[in-house]
Structures are given as structure tokens and as C-alpha cells.
Amino acid sequence: MPDEPVAALSEVTRTYGGVPVLESVSLAVEPGVTAVIGPNGSGKSTLLRALVGATEPTAGEVRHPGATGPKPIGYLPQRVPFREGFTARETLAFYARLVGDDPDAALERIGLGDAGDRRVEALSGGMRRLLGIAQAVLGDPSLVALDEPASGLDPGMRERAFRAATELADGDTAVAVSSHALDLVDEHADRVVLLRRGEVAAAGPLDRLLEERGAADARELYRVVVGETSASAPGEGDGAGGDEGERDAGDAEPGVHVTGVSDR
Numbered sequence: 001m002p003d004e005p006v007a008a009l010s011e012v013t014r015t016y017g018g019v020p021v022l023e024s025v026s027l028a029v030e031p032g033v034t035a036v037i038g039p040n041g042s043g044k045s046t047l048l049r050a051l052v053g054a055t056e057p058t059a060g061e062v063r064h065p066g067a068t069g070p071k072p073i074g075y076l077p078q079r080v081p082f083r084e085g086f087t088a089r090e091t092l093a094f095y096a097r098l099v100g101d102d103p104d105a106a107l108e109r110i111g112l113g114d115a116g117d118r119r120v121e122a123l124s125g126g127m128r129r130l131l132g133i134a135q136a137v138l139g140d141p142s143l144v145a146l147d148e149p150a151s152g153l154d155p156g157m158r159e160r161a162f163r164a165a166t167e168l169a170d171g172d173t174a175v176a177v178s179s180h181a182l183d184l185v186d187e188h189a190d191r192v193v194l195l196r197r198g199e200v201a202a203a204g205p206l207d208r209l210l211e212e213r214g215a216a217d218a219r220e221l222y223r224v225v226v227g228e229t230s231a232s233a234p235g236e237g238d239g240a241g242g243d244e245g246e247r248d249a250g251d252a253e254p255g256v257h258v259t260g261v262s263d264r
């Protein structure tokens, strides 16, 4: 392996109310962009939360051997609770001070250079998402987890969100991104983790997985592995738009998981 894992999960299981939502997940997260894909409710957010330490595994272990520095880990949750009454710049400045970063440079990086003086509650949903990404990457963390960064964004914005993730991962940074936007996965991901009902159904370099499964792109890979028969694989849009494209009833139903499947 040319790349040193930045983080590693071994046999991680997470249950809620006794129901496993992640089952025996073992994974090495390496520098570059790792896309975490899968149907609604398959455990993507839970996996990212476990990866960054936002949730404790019920069993198994999460390690961060390669996550170092003053702020080793950055995380964009699905919903970012910004405090109202502060401008975008003030919001970033609060966190930037803690890690010695420059809020204006952070705004520029994400393309929000002109929005620094606007209050967070006056930003569009997409701009808030971008601000969340800027906040997650403050302090140059070695491991960044972005939970649906392109959710609800227009085509230009979603591209910008993913590009920011890719640029970040240029060096030694490991970026794990959950997404339903499979076109962006094709464009930007080095590796893919495909979850199905809380288990890793496929994982590895995107090119290798496509070749192994005889798939032309991430969308086809998804169909082959998830076994989706409906014509509507997750849509081009992420989040709300993508959710509408998701029609695998068993996977989409919250809290329902077949736990006997083991194709790890």
C-alpha cells in the first residue's frame, strides 16, 4: 500500500435500540477522496460519525494513526447548527482562532469571499453548506468527513463543494464524503465504500471496483452491488433531490435492517 491509512475502523458495529445500523465494518481511510455511498438508511452518516469520533461504536475500534496536528479531524455534519446573529466571517473567526487559521482565507477557499459580512441566517442553504465545509477544513485537518456536502445545492454549488473536497485531498489529507451524487463521485472520488444495510458491500479504488464489477460508472456499480431493480438509482442531486430518486423500499425504510447478511 503506497498510502498510510489516516484512520482505521476494525469490526465496528453500532446499534440503536438494539438494532444494528453498522455491522462489523472494517475500513482503512487513506489520503485522497473516499466516497461513502449507499441507499437511504444504509449507515453512511453513522459511519462518518463513528469515523470522526462523534459517535461511539457499540463494538469494535476506531483509530486515527495518521490524524495529527492541532486540529487532526474536521467534520461537516448533515445539519450544521450555526449560531444566528453572527456574520459568516465572525462564525469562521471563532473557530479559526482556536486553530490559528485565517477566516478570510477560509472564505476565499470555498468561494465565499464576498459573503463574509452577511449574517449566517441570511445565507442561502447552499452558502451555509459551503460555510460548513469551510469550518470543517479550518486548521488543515488530516482527516475530514463531509456528510452530504452537496446536499440541496444547485449544479454550480455542488460542483464547488466537491471540488473543495478534492483540492483538500491533494496532499496527505484523507477526505471521506457521503453522497448520493454519483456523477460527482465518478468525477472526484479515488476510492468508494458502498454500504448496504449497515455492511460494506464493496470497497476499494473506484477504478478497480468498476473493472471488477463490469460497471461503466459509479451509478452502474451502485445498481450492480445494491441490486436495485428500479430505474431510479440515486439522483444527480444530493440530499433532498437525491432522496427522491431512492426507491429501494427495504433500504429506505428507517430502522429496518436485515442483519443476517454477511458479505463483508
Ligand SMILES: Nc1ncnc2c1ncn2[C@@H]1O[C@H](COP(=O)(O)OP(=O)(O)OP(=O)(O)O)[C@@H](O)[C@H]1O
Pocket: 016, 021, 038, 039, 040, 041, 042, 043, 044, 045, 046, 047, 253, 254, 255, 256
Ligand atoms: N441517533 C439515532 N437513533 C436511532 N436511530 C438512528 C440514529 N441515527 C441513525 N439511526 C438509524 O440508523 C440507520 C442509518 O442511518 P444513517 O443516517 O446512518 O443512514 P444514511 O445512509 O446516512 O441515510 P441517508 O442517506 O438517508 O442520509 C437509519 O435506520 C436511522 O434511522
